[in-house]
Amino acid sequence: MHPIRRQRLLIVLLVVVGAACAVGLAAYAMRENINLFYPPADIAAGQVPAGKKIRAGGMVVKGSLRRDPNSLKVDFLITDYKAEVPVQYTGILPDLFAEGQGVVANGTLDANGVFQATEVLAKHDEKYMPPEVQQALGGAAKTAAN
Amino acid sequence: MIPELGHLALILALFLALALALLPTVGVIRGSALLMHSARSLAAGLMVMLSAAFALLAHAFLNNDFSVAIVAAQSNSQLPWFYQFSAVWGGHEGSLLLWVWILSLWTLAVALFSRQLPLDLVARVLAVMGAVAVGFLLFMLLTSNPFARSLPNPPLEGADLNPLLQDPGMVIHPPMLYMGYVGFSVAFAFAIAALWSGRLDVTWARWSRPWSVVAWLFLTIGITLGSWWAYSVLGWGGWWFWDPVENASFMPWLVGTALIHSLAVTDKRGVFKSWTVLLAIFAFSLSLLGTFLVRSGVLTSVHSFAADPTRGIFILAFLGIVIGSSLTLYALRAPAVVGAADYGWLSRELFLLTNNVLLLVAALSVLCGTLFPLVVDALGLGKYSVGPPYFDAVFVPVMAVLLAFLGVGPASIWKRSRGAQLWRPLLPALIASVLVGLLFPIAYGGAFHAGVALTVCLAAWVLFCSGVDLRNKLRHAASWQAGLGRLTPSYYGMLVAHVGLAVSVAGVGLTSVYTQERDLRVAPGQQVEVAGYDFVFAGTEPARGPNYTAERGVVLVSRGGRQLAELHPEKRRYHARADQVMTEAAIDAGFSRDLYVALGEPLGEGAWALRVHYKPFVRWIWSGGALMAFGGALAAADRRYRLRRATPVPAAGAEPVPAS
Numbered sequence: 001m002h003p004i005r006r007q008r009l010l011i012v013l014l015v016v017v018g019a020a021c022a023v024g025l026a027a028y029a030m031r032e033n034i035n036l037f038y039p040p041a042d043i044a045a046g047q048v049p050a051g052k053k054i055r056a057g058g059m060v061v062k063g064s065l066r067r068d069p070n071s072l073k074v075d076f077l078i079t080d081y082k083a084e085v086p087v088q089y090t091g092i093l094p095d096l097f098a099e100g101q102g103v104v105a106n107g108t109l110d111a112n113g114v115f116q117a118t119e120v121l122a123k124h125d126e127k128y129m130p131p132e133v134q135q136a137l138g139g140a141a142k143t144a145a146n
Numbered sequence: 147m148i149p150e151l152g153h154l155a156l157i158l159a160l161f162l163a164l165a166l167a168l169l170p171t172v173g174v175i176r177g178s179a180l181l182m183h184s185a186r187s188l189a190a191g192l193m194v195m196l197s198a199a200f201a202l203l204a205h206a207f208l209n210n211d212f213s214v215a216i217v218a219a220q221s222n223s224q225l226p227w228f229y230q231f232s233a234v235w236g237g238h239e240g241s242l243l244l245w246v247w248i249l250s251l252w253t254l255a256v257a258l259f260s261r262q263l264p265l266d267l268v269a270r271v272l273a274v275m276g277a278v279a280v281g282f283l284l285f286m287l288l289t290s291n292p293f294a295r296s297l298p299n300p301p302l303e304g305a306d307l308n309p310l311l312q313d314p315g316m317v318i319h320p321p322m323l324y325m326g327y328v329g330f331s332v333a334f335a336f337a338i339a340a341l342w343s344g345r346l347d348v349t350w351a352r353w354s355r356p357w358s359v360v361a362w363l364f365l366t367i368g369i370t371l372g373s374w375w376a377y378s379v380l381g382w383g384g385w386w387f388w389d390p391v392e393n394a395s396f397m398p399w400l401v402g403t404a405l406i407h408s409l410a411v412t413d414k415r416g417v418f419k420s421w422t423v424l425l426a427i428f429a430f431s432l433s434l435l436g437t438f439l440v441r442s443g444v445l446t447s448v449h450s451f452a453a454d455p456t457r458g459i460f461i462l463a464f465l466g467i468v469i470g471s472s473l474t475l476y477a478l479r480a481p482a483v484v485g486a487a488d489y490g491w492l493s494r495e496l497f498l499l500t501n502n503v504l505l506l507v508a509a510l511s512v513l514c515g516t517l518f519p520l521v522v523d524a525l526g527l528g529k530y531s532v533g534p535p536y537f538d539a540v541f542v543p544v545m546a547v548l549l550a551f552l553g554v555g556p557a558s559i560w561k562r563s564r565g566a567q568l569w570r571p572l573l574p575a576l577i578a579s580v581l582v583g584l585l586f587p588i589a590y591g592g593a594f595h596a597g598v599a600l601t602v603c604l605a606a607w608v609l610f611c612s613g614v615d616l617r618n619k620l621r622h623a624a625s626w627q628a629g630l631g632r633l634t635p636s637y638y639g640m641l642v643a644h645v646g647l648a649v650s651v652a653g654v655g656l657t658s659v660y661t662q663e664r665d666l667r668v669a670p671g672q673q674v675e676v677a678g679y680d681f682v683f684a685g686t687e688p689a690r691g692p693n694y695t696a697e698r699g700v701v702l703v704s705r706g707g708r709q710l711a712e713l714h715p716e717k718r719r720y721h722a723r724a725d726q727v728m729t730e731a732a733i734d735a736g737f738s739r740d741l742y743v744a745l746g747e748p749l750g751e752g753a754w755a756l757r758v759h760y761k762p763f764v765r766w767i768w769s770g771g772a773l774m775a776f777g778g779a780l781a782a783a784d785r786r787y788r789l790r791r792a793t794p795v796p797a798a799g800a801e802p803v804p805a806s
Contacts, residue, residue, distance in 0.1 A: 011421075011499065018503040019510065025540045026514045033536035034518070037529035055531055072667055072746070072755055091665050092746035092755045095727040106533070 035106060044083035048109050056085065056115050057104035065099055078103060078115075089117040149214050152202035153293040159195035159246075160283040162188055166253075166276030170269035182269035189257040189272050192279060193250040200234075200247045203292055207234050213300035216240055216292055222306035222722045224693040232317040233307045238457075239292035241320060245437070246282045248321070248328045249275065256332055256357070263353060270339035271332075278331055281464045289457045306693060306722035315375035323368030323395055327433040329361020330402060334430035337423045338472055341479040346419050351412035354426070356787040358409055362402045363778030369395050370771030378731060383663065383742050383759040385767060388537040393516045394436030400509035401429045404502040406778075411498050415560055417489070418499070420480040425502070427476060431469045432509070438465050439516070490562030497555035504548040511540040549604040549651065552644060553611035557618070571618060575610035582606040591660060601655025608648040612641050639781030646773025653766025662760040665746065669753040677760035679741060680704045685752055686745075694718040696730070699754065701743050703734060710734065710741075717745045731757075740764045 037055040038048055048054055058078035065076040072091055076099070077084045087105060097103060097120060105117035166188040173181025203214075207230050212218040220240070221233045235241040253275045260268045286292070310316075336354035340346045372392065377385040386392065405425040412422045438461040489495040515532045522530055553575065558568055583603025587595040619637070623629025662677045670685035682702040689698040696718040703711045713732035719725045731744040739762045746755025 010496075014499060014503050018507045022507040022510045022514075022540070022544075025543065026511050026536075028539070030515075030518065030532070030536060033539065034530045034532050037531070055529075067749065070667070072665055092757055095729055 037104075039080045039082075040078055040085040041080055041082040043085045043109060043115065044113075050109050050111050053106070053108055055104055055106055056087070056117075057102065058085070060097070060099045060101055060103050062099045075114075078105075085115055086113070087115045087117050089120055091120075093120055148202055149206055149211065149293040149295060152199045152206070153291065155195045155199040155202065156243075156283065156287060156291075156293070159192055159199065159250075160280065160287060162192045162195055163276050163279040163283055166192060167273050167280050168276075170273040170276075174266050174269050174273075179265060182265050185269045185272040185276075186257040188276070189250075189253045192276070193254040196243075196247045196250040200243055203240060203243060204231060204234050206293075207231060210304065212302065212304050213295050213297060214292075215294045215296045218296055218301045218304045220304070220307050222304040222693060224722070225304075225307060225312070226692055228317060229307055229312050232311070232320075235320045236307045236311050236316075239286070239290045239294075241324075242282065242286050242290055243292050244320065245324055245328060246279060246286065248324045249279050249282065249331060252328055252332055253279070256335075260353075267339055267343060267345075270342055271335045274335035274338045275331060278335075278468070281468070285457075285460050285464065289460055303722065306720060309694070309718065309720045309723065309726055309728040310379055313375060313379050315371050315378065319368060319371040319375055322364050322371060326361050326363075326365025326368050326402075327395075327398065327436065329357065329364055330398060330405075330426075330430045330433050332357040332361065333405060333426040334472070337426035338475065341423060341475050344479060346423065346479075348413060348416045351409050351419070351422060352787070355406070355409045355413055356782045356784075358402065358406050358426070358429075359778050359782040362399070362406050363775045363782065365395070365399050365402060366771055366775040366778065369399055370768050370775070373771070374768050377764070378733060383661075383731070383744070383757070383761065385657070385764065388515070388534045390516045391440050393512050393537075394439045397509045397512055397516075398429050398432040398436060400505050400512070401425060401432055404505040404509075405429050407498050407501050407505075411495055415489070415495060417495060420476075421502070423480060424476060427469075427472045431465070431472075432513075434461075434465050434468060438462060489560070492558060492563040492565060492568060494555065494558040494560050494563070497551060497558050500551050501548065501555065504544055504551070508541055508544045508548075511544070512537065515540070545651070546600065546604060549608055549648075552647070553607045556615045556640065556644070557611060571614050572611055575607065575614050579603050579606035579610050595659060598655060598659050601651060605648040605652040605655070608644055608651075612644050612648075616641060634784055634786070636781040636784040636786070639777040639779070639784070641777070642780060643774045643777025646770045646775075646777055648770070649766050649773060650770025653763045653768075653770060656763040657761055657767065660762045661764075664758050666756060666758075667749055667753055668756045669751070674756070674758055676758050677739075678705060679710070679760065681741075681743065681756075681758055683754070683756060686754065689716065691718065693722060694720045694728075697745070697748070699732075699743075699745050699756075701732070701756075703741055703743075713741070713743045715743045715745045717748075735765060737765065738763060 035053050035055045037057065040056065040058045042048065043056060056078065058080045061077040061079050061084060065074060067074050073088070074090075074093065075086060075088045077086055079085075087107075089105070089107075104121040105115065106119040106121070107115055107117035110116050166185060169181050169188065170185040172178070173184070205211075206214045206217050207221050208227060210217070210221065210223045210230075212221075216237050216239050217233075220236045221230050225233065233240075235244040253272060256271060256275065257268070260271070263271075333354050336350060336357070340350040369392075372395065373385045376387065377383065405422065405428075408418055408422040408425050411418050438458070515536050518532055519530045522528060554568065554572065557563075557572060580603055583599045583601075583606060584594075586602040587593065587598040591598065619633060620626050620629035623632065664674065664676050666674060668674060668683040670683060672683050674681045674683070680703070682704070684700040684702060686697045686699045689696040696716040699713075699715045699717075701713040701715065702709060703713060711734040713734060715732040716730040718728045718730055720728065729744050729746075731742055733743075734741040739760060742757075742759035742761055744757040746757055748754055
């Protein structure tokens with residue numbers, strides 16, 4: 001083969017192999033590491049298999065936050081005004097966490113229907129509402145917020 | 147009145163940008179030197195107008211003119227003046243103005259430092275940059291005017307800058323990042339001009355090389371500062387979150403890194419021309435995509451200021467036009483450009499091609515992870531999030547392979563290297579780095595750890611190979627001083643940047659594995675031990691800042707009975723933001739470890755939730771970034787690129803061309 005063509009073929013092959021590797025790696029990594037968002041209504045309706053990593057979010061129910069007096073364990077309820085889901089978390093809550101505010105948490109649902117959060121997401125601004133939560137709440141947020 | 151002048155300056159800037167995009171183009175088509183010459187003056191005019199607009203906006207911020215909507219939204223009279231100034235780009239509109247202003251600075255810089263370039267090429271390059279400025283100025287004037295007033299009832303006080311942005315790092319992070327983003331517009335403009343003129347030759351690569359390196363070094367500084375800011379301000383002790391907005395700046399960096407390497411091949415050997423042009427287009431397109439992701443409100447984070455659908459559509463359309471037209475031009479013109487290819491399997495060309503492929507694979511996998519949730523959501527298939535595990539899983543293997551090749555690459559020679567010549571000098575480096583890699587985790591951590599072994603081995607490999615290469619370069623010199631003096635700044639730049647990467651990689655690997663974190667409840671007087679350090683929580687006291695009040699914790703750090711530091715983490719309440727709470731971590735920084743303490747929440751009776759982190763080698767991450775940027779500066783300072791002004795255009799080849 002002509003040396004220039006061979007060289008071009010080589011480049012094309014390298015690029016194809018590289019792209020294939022990227023897509024393969026991406027697909028493989030995606031399989032395990034993407035989390036679907038569920039609103040509380042779906043969780044309460046039993047649509048989430050126990051032990052699967054998911055994201056859950058909603059409004060923190062006013063007056064539901066309880067702290068363990070001896071550790072950093074907290075539990076609270078989240079709601080989309082259709083259903084409430086209990087959440088347990090051990091650690092420091094983000095600065096902007098508050099009752100009556102929207103929140104998103106990563107974690108798994110245990111056998112008792114309690115959401116065991118590994119991470120409670122910080123919001124960047126007091127006006128910010130996680131988009132998933134906003135959509136899950138729909139119009140309910142506006143009427144219930146006040 | 148003053149804001150209206152600013153608005154007027156923006157409108158004039160738009161007309162100047164239009165003229166800059168059109169007049170030189172007509173000049174090129176008609177062959178009119180007069181019109182082509184107009185490009186330089188128009189570039190200067192554009193810069194003056196945008197500087198005026200920027201200065202007037204800054205004036206409004208510094209004088210608390212709350213009748214201007216964004217001043218009222220982002221500033222406050224009690225904010226210290228330097229934060230009032232940085233609040234200019236603390237929101238969507240102002241940061242766009244900063245973007246275009248920096249674009250005008252780059253445009254003027256090209257106009258000034260291009261005296262040796264053929265006139266028609268300068269005209270083309272400046273016209274392309276003018277067209278980009280038109281796009282952004284239209285965007286600003288139509289959808290996000292920074293000078294919009296909130297009349298007739300302006301608020302008496304501003305809503306204050308988001309406390310997270312009230313940090314020295316945030317004062318310089320956005321300008322640096324934008325210098326990088328926008329800097330790639332120069333490489334882009336050169337690429338488009340080369341395609342347009344059909345003169346896609348080696349000189350083109352030499353001209354755009356220093357510009358790309360400078361843009362790359364600013365982007366490096368910007369990303370490094372952003373990471374450092376996240377670490378010191380967000381209060382979680384993390385330094386990289388694979389947040390979509392971080393990715394938005396990281397993807398142009400990866401492609402830009404590929405670009406500066408590919409430009410080297412095109413410059414020195416005249417091959418990969420089409421590929422290099424494509425990379426220049428990609429790098430700038432990804433910068434625009436980053437702007438789209440950050441500014442359109444499709445992503446929510448500290449960087450996305452407002453979700454206004456018209457803005458998103460405008461940027462998306464602009465992105466479509468830029469990418470679509472430049473790729474069309476590429477498809478039409480690139481096949482005509484044929485480079486003489488003559489290199490073997492073990493040539494430096496092929497090593498650099500491998501570097502390019504790996505960096506593109508890395509950028510592509512980051513792009514996949516960033517866009518996946520958006521695409522799936524747009525198709526109505528559910529709301530997913532792609533977290534750090536994905537990015538770690540795809541990114542780390544690619545980087546490992548890249549580092550392995552990085553050691554060999556500089557030792558290879560152009561055209562073809564002989565296997566034995568390449569391997570023999572590197573063999574001691576290989577043995578040494580494997581040994582260091584195997585021994586380090588045992589010596590430092592007390593137990594073998596595969597991840598640490600691999601990281602240290604790869605970092606040491608890059609370091610040792612750089613050392614071997616330097617020694618080989620000095621082999622034929624009379625003395626090593628003479629040899630060192632003969633080497634070019636761009637060679638030193640490469641060495642420093644590669645070592646910087648190794649330092650960063652070592653920092654990332656060691657911090658990730660050896661960090662110790664404890665979140666716990668502490669009562670005043672209680673002692674906590676983390677990684678051999680004793681932390682005594684002495685309680686909190688009230689403190690006061692210019693626009694906030696705080697609870698300031700006192701934490702005494704000691705080791706083996708000897709006091710090392712007294713740390714003061716704070717929990718601040720910013721009054722103007724409805725008492726928004728912010729955590730100010732306290733850090734005892736060190737060469738081989740940081741001690742990081744942050745207050746969580748008050749738990750009653752003087753007790754607090756306390757976050758105590760021991761983060762070994764975390765500073766190496768940013769030191770490596772600084773080294774990379776310094777390496778870039780050295781390379782860009784190479785005399786080879788310095789186009790002397792005021793000399794008449796010499797014949798091609800008057801610049802010292804290295805023998806190839």
